[in-house]
Amino acid sequence: MTDTDHVVLLDDAGNPIGTAPKSTVHGADTALHLAFSCHVLNRDGQVLVTRRALAKRTWPGVWTNSFCGHPRPAEPVATAVHRHADSELGLVLSDLELALPLFRYRATDSAGIVEHEVCPVYTAYTDEEPRLNPREVMDARWVDPEDLAASLVATPWAFSPWLVLQAEHLHLFDGAEPRRWAS
Numbered sequence: 001m002t003d004t005d006h007v008v009l010l011d012d013a014g015n016p017i018g019t020a021p022k023s024t025v026h027g028a029d030t031a032l033h034l035a036f037s038c039h040v041l042n043r044d045g046q047v048l049v050t051r052r053a054l055a056k057r058t059w060p061g062v063w064t065n066s067f068c069g070h071p072r073p074a075e076p077v078a079t080a081v082h083r084h085a086d087s088e089l090g091l092v093l094s095d096l097e098l099a100l101p102l103f104r105y106r107a108t109d110s111a112g113i114v115e116h117e118v119c120p121v122y123t124a125y126t127d128e129e130p131r132l133n134p135r136e137v138m139d140a141r142w143v144d145p146e147d148l149a150a151s152l153v154a155t156p157w158a159f160s161p162w163l164v165l166q167a168e169h170l171h172l173f174d175g176a177e178p179r180r181w182a183s
Helices: 078-088 145-153 161-169
Strands: 006-008 014-022 037-043 047-052 066-068 092-098 104-108 116-117 122-127 137-143
Touching: 037 078, 037 116, 037 161, 047 145, 066 078, 078 092, 078 137, 092 116, 104 161, 116 161, 137 145, 145 161
Parallel strands: 037 122
Antiparallel strands: 006 014, 037 047, 037 066, 047 137, 092 122, 104 116
């Protein structure tokens, strides 16, 4: 993130209404804004989960989906997904697919910081191993979707709330094959 990064603010219907510096958006009364999440799979059908860096403003140190972020104003969301994959994990993605175009959530972390996002969810593939950007990610693991689903059910508090919700919508708890998550 640079000091000049901005996020797209949205009205309740999800329409753009302006921008704000990313550094000022997340607080106790976070405005609705545009974001995205991505779940990266490998050729073995494993999904990459990451642990957020301790310096992150929201949910520091929490395990989450492969990565997430915010598109810049006028930046296509798919372009932002590729940009973040590279900057956070050093990954080149293939087969990027929009799995949940209308995902939206609001959640408050233990410090009182609110996430309030319209957050399209993508799936993608890579054959690479991640190279972690320590400002963003402190750990990463390739896991079998069934094991992740079991962990999310047993200890949902150990994961980001958006991962828990997305897993339900992606039918991760149903044992669906990862290649069919976008269906």
